[in-house]
Amino acid sequence: MSKILLVEDDSRVASFVEKGLREKLFQVRHVMKGYEAIEETMQQEFDAIILDIMLPDLDGFDVCRTIRRREINVPIIMLSALNTPEEKIQGLEAGADDYLGKPFNFLELIARINAQLRRKSFEKGNFEQYTYYDLSINLDRHVVKRGETEITLSPREFKLLLFFMQNKERVVTRAEIAEAAWDLNFDTNTNVVDVYINYLRNKLDKGYDTKFIQTIKGRGYLFEQYTEE
Template sequence: MKADILVIEDEQKIARVLEIELEYEGYTVTKAHDGAEGMDLFRSKSWDLVLLDVMLPSMSGTDVLKRIRKGDTATPVIMLTAKDNVEDKVTGLDLGANDYVTKPFDFEELLARIRAALRFKPADETGEPGLSLADLKVNESTHEVSRGEDKIDLTAKEFALLVYLLKNKRQVLNREQLLDGVWGYDYYGDTNIVDVYIRYLRNKMDKNYEPKLLHTVRGVGYVLKDPR
C-alpha cells in the first residue's frame, strides 16, 4: 500500500506539480496552501509523510513543524525551501525535520528522499497499525476504538483528543497543550472545554473498565497511562 502524503505548499503551481507527479508514482496526496490549513489537515488523520514549505502564509513552516513535533515525533517531515541557507536548514533539522530539499529541486531526487524517509519511519511500539495502551486500541484510519472486546463510539472531537493523548501517552499534558494540539492554535474559547471533553472521554472509555487509563494530575493536567 502506497503512502498517504500531506503537501503543505503555498505556491499553487508547485503544489499541483507535486500532486500530479506523486500520484503518478502511486502515492495518495492531499494539499494545503497555508500553515493553518496544513495543521488542521495534519490533525484530521494519520499521515505517512509531510512535505512542508518553509515560507507559508498564516503560519510559517517552522511554526507548523514545531506544532507537529509537540505531539508526533514519528511522522517524517521533509522541508521545502527556496533558501539554500545553512542556518535555516540547521534550525529545521534541530526542530525535528527529517530532511531538507532546496527549490528548484530535481523530482527524482525528491522521490529518493521520500522513499528513504518512509523506509525509516518508526513503527508503533506494538508492531501493529494503530495506537494502543493496555487493552485500549485505536485505529486512526477507520476511527474504530475498543477496550477488550467492546467497541466504543466517540464523537470526532473526543476521538481527536484520545489520539493526541495516545500519541503523548505517559506524558502529563496541561490544558494549553491539549487546546493547542486538539482545538488548534487559533482557539479563543473557554479553556474549560478541555475538562468537559476529558470527562466525556473518561465516561466512555474508562469509567466501566480496569485498569483506569486516563488520570488527572492535580494542578497540572492529564495523562494517559497504564498504572500497572
C-alpha cells in the same frame, strides 16, 4: 497524530488544504517560502511535506534537493499547476516521493499522504496502531477498542485520545492539549478541554475497573492505567 509541513504561497489553496488536513486529524504547519520550509525541516521533524513548485524565492525543486542533501528522508509530495511529464520527472529526480497536478481532488491528496505514511511506517517496522493495556487505536480505520468492545468517538474525541496515547504516563497541561487537539492558543477562560475530557472519560473509563484519565490538580491530566480504590 501525523504532522504535515504545507509549503504553498497561494493563500486560497493553502487555506483550503490546511482546513481539510486539520479536519482529517493532521497537525499542520504552513509556510509560504522555500527558505522557510528548509528552516522548518531543520528545526523539527515532520511526517510528510506537501510542496508547491512555484514559490516566491526558491522553487520547489531546489527546496526538495536541499532537504535531501541534508539527509532528511521525510516523504515529499509535490504540487504543480503545470503537470507536464517533464516536470514530474524533474520533481522525482529532485527527491520527491509523489507528484500531484493542480487542480486536484482533495481526497486523492489525502490518499497519497496516507500511502506515503504507510510506506514510511513499514520501512521503520511500525504499524498504524497504538495499544496500551486493553485499549487499542487503529489509525487506518479510525477504530478504538477496549478489549473486543468497539468505542465510538467523535473526530475531536479521537484526536484527543490519540494525543493522550502518544503522551501516556506523562502529565500534560490543558494548554498542551488545546494546542494538539484544537490547534489553537489556549484561552484560560474556556472549559472546552475539560468538557471533552469528560466526554472521553465517559466513553473509555465508565463501567471499567481499570481507568485511564486522571486529573492532576494544578498541573493538568495524566493518561495512565489505574484502579480506583
